[in-house]
Amino acid sequence: MIGGTGSVDPIPAIAISDDIREQIYAEYVGFLIKACKVFGLPLSCVEYSNRELALAIDEAEIDLQAMLARRSRTRGITAGKIAGVLAFRLSRFKIVHFKEEAWANSHFHLVQELAATLLVRKLFVPSKMPVVNILELSYQLSRRHANQETAGLFFDAFVAEAG
């Protein structure tokens, strides 16, 4: 039902299936390891919260349903917008935690955001993304202002470039 009009919604709500969730969890850990290597962080200093990672995906699913309702239930939303939603939620939940040995690393604030950006690039962006743009979005997500839809615009540009 939509908005009390009494009509039956013919389109089922979008969901992140169990298969895709498993892929996301597995790929996330792989990209978190890559992000640690980029910044020279020993893997033994880094832990991740299973619960927070799962909750981030739950929240992303709610965002997708809201974005679909707001934009176009019948015509859908772009892959870039979905990527933006996931990147945003994977950077906002308290997924990655560091032991004291990591605190002096000047880039450790970017680890979670870089892992998120690398993951959604693999899942949703068929074209190559320059390293500088990946780092820029990671910085935006970590230190500046970005929401799901503005992050989505960023990914939309690279999806469009791939044609």
Next chain:
Amino acid sequence: MPNLQDVVDNPELLEKSIRTMMSLRGSHGEVCLNHGIRTTEELDALVRRSLEQNASDDVDVEAFRRLLGIEQE
């Protein structure tokens, strides 16, 4: 648009205004750009396609480190 003074002077106008607003629920139009994924199945297919196309995790760790000047640290 109802004029406030008219509404104060004529309670029927307020009732009519409320009826109008109630009838507008669910009338939100759809955004006419950037279309794509609508369903769980379409999302599944998109991710599967991407995973097949991007099978290798081609993260050039050294390129990131060079850009950040990490090798000088």
